[in-house]
Amino acid sequence: xxxxxxxxxxxxxxxxxxxxxxxxxxxxxxxxxxxxxxxxxxxxxxxxxxxxxxxxxxxxxxxxxxxxxxxxxxxxxxxxxxxxxxxxxxxxxxxxxxxxxxxxxxxxxxxxxxxxxxxxxxxxxxxxxxxxxxxxxxxxxxxxxxxxxxxxxxxxxxxxxxxxxxxxxxxxxxxxxxxxxxxxxxxxxxxxxxxxxxxxxxxxxxxxxxxxxxxxxxxxxxxxxxxxxxxxxxxxxxxxxxxxxxxxxxxxxxxxxxxxxxxxxxxxxxxxxxxxxxxxxxxxxxxxxxxxxxxxxxxxxxxxx
Amino acid sequence: xxxxxxxxxxxxxxxxxxxxxxxxxxxxxxxxxxxxxxxxxxxxxxxxxxxxxxxxxxxxxxxxxxxxxxxxxxxxxxxxxxxxxxxxxxxxxxxxxxxxxxxxxxxxxxxxxxxxxxxxxxxxxxxxxxxxxxxxxxxxxxxxxxxxxxxxxxxxxxxxxxxxxxxxxxxxxxxxxxxxxxxxxxxxxxxxxxxxxxxxxxxxxxxxxxxxxxxxxxxxxxxxxxxxxxxxxxxxxxxxxxxxxxxxxxxxxxxxxxxxxxxxxxxxxxxxxxxxxxxxxxxxxxxxxxxxxxxxxxxxxxxxxxxxxxxxxxxxxxxxxxxxxxxxxxxxxxxxxxxxxxxxxxxxxxxxxxxxxx
Numbered sequence: 001x002x003x004x005x006x007x008x009x010x011x012x013x014x015x016x017x018x019x020x021x022x023x024x025x026x027x028x029x030x031x032x033x034x035x036x037x038x039x040x041x042x043x044x045x046x047x048x049x050x051x052x053x054x055x056x057x058x059x060x061x062x063x064x065x066x067x068x069x070x071x072x073x074x075x076x077x078x079x080x081x082x083x084x085x086x087x088x089x090x091x092x093x094x095x096x097x098x099x100x101x102x103x104x105x106x107x108x109x110x111x112x113x114x115x116x117x118x119x120x121x122x123x124x125x126x127x128x129x130x131x132x133x134x135x136x137x138x139x140x141x142x143x144x145x146x147x148x149x150x151x152x153x154x155x156x157x158x159x160x161x162x163x164x165x166x167x168x169x170x171x172x173x174x175x176x177x178x179x180x181x182x183x184x185x186x187x188x189x190x191x192x193x194x195x196x197x198x199x200x201x202x203x204x205x206x207x208x209x210x211x212x213x214x215x216x217x218x219x220x221x222x223x224x225x226x227x228x229x230x231x232x233x234x235x236x237x238x239x240x241x242x243x244x245x246x247x248x249x250x251x252x253x254x255x256x257x258x259x260x261x262x263x264x265x266x267x268x269x270x271x272x273x274x275x276x277x278x279x280x281x282x283x284x285x286x287x288x289x290x291x292x293x294x295x296x297x298x299x300x301x302x303x304x305x
Numbered sequence: 306x307x308x309x310x311x312x313x314x315x316x317x318x319x320x321x322x323x324x325x326x327x328x329x330x331x332x333x334x335x336x337x338x339x340x341x342x343x344x345x346x347x348x349x350x351x352x353x354x355x356x357x358x359x360x361x362x363x364x365x366x367x368x369x370x371x372x373x374x375x376x377x378x379x380x381x382x383x384x385x386x387x388x389x390x391x392x393x394x395x396x397x398x399x400x401x402x403x404x405x406x407x408x409x410x411x412x413x414x415x416x417x418x419x420x421x422x423x424x425x426x427x428x429x430x431x432x433x434x435x436x437x438x439x440x441x442x443x444x445x446x447x448x449x450x451x452x453x454x455x456x457x458x459x460x461x462x463x464x465x466x467x468x469x470x471x472x473x474x475x476x477x478x479x480x481x482x483x484x485x486x487x488x489x490x491x492x493x494x495x496x497x498x499x500x501x502x503x504x505x506x507x508x509x510x511x512x513x514x515x516x517x518x519x520x521x522x523x524x525x526x527x528x529x530x531x532x533x534x535x536x537x538x539x540x541x542x543x544x545x546x547x548x549x550x551x552x553x554x555x556x557x558x559x560x561x562x563x564x565x566x567x568x569x570x571x572x573x574x575x576x577x578x579x580x581x582x583x584x585x586x587x588x589x590x591x592x593x594x595x596x597x598x599x600x601x602x603x604x605x606x607x608x609x610x611x612x613x614x615x616x617x618x619x620x621x622x623x624x625x626x627x628x629x630x631x632x633x634x635x636x637x638x639x640x641x642x643x644x645x646x647x648x649x650x651x652x653x654x655x656x657x658x659x660x661x662x663x
Contacts, residue, residue: 002511003511003512006507006511007511010504010507010508010511014500014504100373104341104343104373107343108343111343111344111345112345112546114546114547205499205500209499209500209503210499210500210503210523210525210528211528212499212524212525212528212547214343214344214345214499214523214524215340215341215343215344216340216341216344216497217499217500217523219495219497219498219499219500219501220498221500250501250504251504251508254491254504254505254508255508255511255512257490257491257492257508258458258489258490258491258508258509258512259512260489260657260658260659262659264661264662265464265491265492265494265661266492266494266661269494
């Protein structure tokens, strides 16, 4: 029983940065903007988040630093792709390269420093309940925040008028513009939201997951978050399933190796990606509810004046 | 105005040529690094060695390095860039630079190259590596002494001979202390991913391991072991600040003496292509202080280190028995020969697991 609990806790922790970053990117993409710079925004968020927490001694301020860093990075992206109508794919890739360099520069003075990691919740008697106690009431704040975030985004996209307009911009920016909605402004907010989430997701790594900073510590999680958005076919509900599936496969394959299950570890490591490809194929073959990508995703919009 | 600009340009040209002339007297030495210097592990140790080199021969040489150079075709461009910048001796410090280094070496026969951890050589390209399995043997002794559960946890990077020989050396040593010692092995399939390394350490501890060993580069596993009150070994670097009560010792990559020796040879004009595979005897690596263990275990470790250094103890002393229960052919007299260790692709008896790909 203890082992099951330990595995669930590890899965929750492993999935959290993916869920936060992917939720932000989902909103960005739903507005019609493809920002491939998630990894770059995350890694700068990690460096700034750690710097903030180390300088102030507060995890909360560290998280804020991460959010601000991600936001600033996304503003650069917004300026390029929305302001100057530069190609989104190229700009996103450049943003990642920039982020990797920047985080090394910002974090250089913090390598090897340590901080007290984010506190885990503890509610007497509730947290002590067997099995579910620690899962429901004993994780760090990031874990619960990520779930609240994705529920909030679902509610916003499908239950509010603003969410409907945002989705309209992503599906047909010309019509949305003709109806008088400020497409570029809406997209800018969506890009910023995505950047803030990526920054927070990056900050999660040095603040809670492994409480130290080392350059390159996001190790490609931003790319997984991007894949998750596609895996979820741009739907928050499926995104939660995808993120936890990814986390679960990652953790379970480690345990399977420890138990000596004879499946090659290389195959197990590749499994989540394989699942993404299979889901994509199935989606594109499905007749209804198939290709659900926002129709205007990745296309530049220049309003006629 | 135009005149003054011309004068300025001429002055700049002159200044440029003067500094180039003075630099030409110095031997230019270039380095290609896989990661950022601040990684606290592999690249960090190579740069410490470069700094030692500058300290020793700084008035005769000038060093340049390129960080974060991905393995593969990009590496070729970066190496060539160092050649064009006038570097006469170039160290390429990762296995994946092997083919790119060879390609550039063939193109520039007058430049000398040093490639770390590879096996392909050329008249102007040497290779160098370290016998880390000697250090792993010492760690195996300590681990078996310190483990209460009798289960060791091992985080591997990739199932390549360098890592496999490390696992085998560890277990062979541990079996001399406790014949029933168990080891749980998790392959991370990465050299560097702190999150995944931490997850692997958690999984090993949750499954009963109480001494964690790693062949991945970040201090994440050390930190997890420290959080959970277990013991661990560092890798590449000193990691004791991530586990002051956790680190037993750490294998330290100390390339400095080798780099100094090779550059001195280059300066003296005696450099030639060689294959250096040094161990504790040639200071290619060192062991961090033995900490967090009783005196008798510390003595055991120190004695083993002295015996290995003196060549009296060989970790792969024959007979080495494979998983199938059959002794491995003994090509090195009373121990396995270097070639067998360099190409090791089997587990020894007592490892209750299957080597991936076997």
